[in-house]
Amino acid sequence: GRRIRAPAQPDGGGMRSGEPTASVMGDTPRMQPAYSPAPVVVVGFGNQIFGLDPASGRRLWAYEGGPKGKENPVRLIVHGARIYAVSNGLLHILVYPTGALVSTSKVPTPHGTFALLDGRLYAAGHGAVSCFDLEGRLLWQEPFSGHGEGVVALGVPGYGVQGDVT
Numbered sequence: 001g002r003r004i005r006a007p008a009q010p011d012g013g014g015m016r017s018g019e020p021t022a023s024v025m026g027d028t029p030r031m032q033p034a035y036s037p038a039p040v041v042v043v044g045f046g047n048q049i050f051g052l053d054p055a056s057g058r059r060l061w062a063y064e065g066g067p068k069g070k071e072n073p074v075r076l077i078v079h080g081a082r083i084y085a086v087s088n089g090l091l092h093i094l095v096y097p098t099g100a101l102v103s104t105s106k107v108p109t110p111h112g113t114f115a116l117l118d119g120r121l122y123a124a125g126h127g128a129v130s131c132f133d134l135e136g137r138l139l140w141q142e143p144f145s146g147h148g149e150g151v152v153a154l155g156v157p158g159y160g161v162q163g164d165v166t
């Protein structure tokens with residue numbers, strides 16, 4: 001069959017020039033994945049976010065989201081080409097895998113629990129919930145006034161996120 005080849009990756013990772021990425025036999029293609037950039041492991045703590053090389057652990061980039069300290073935990077979601085992080089009252093949106101800042105938005109509610117459900121971001125805690133679109137715009141907030149405070153769990157059919165306390 002006819003072979004389709006991928007170009008060499010400049011940093012030497014992934015597929016090499018001359019390695020097949022797809023094989024066509026008759027009218028039925030048998031696809032094999034082409035190379036993709038090596039994934040980056042995203043780590044967050046103390047209002048800081050780091051990108052690490054998963055093979056070596058080498059720090060590739062760092063982002064500081066505010067004052068450092070153990071009292072400023074980071075909640076992370078990596079989705080597509082975005083890193084969503086809440087820490088110290090802010091929602092930070094970074095580019096995955098580079099860590100470049102896209103935007104920062106204020107989170108009006110405490111945020112021990114952070115979830116991506118049905119294409120929306122939810123930051124929740126102390127009996128309150130804020131909802132954002134994937135661009136970081138606040139869509140709504142619900143303080144549940146008069147219902148007390150507590151750890152917040154979130155869910156939609158088929159998926160749930162248990163409440164988180166720091």
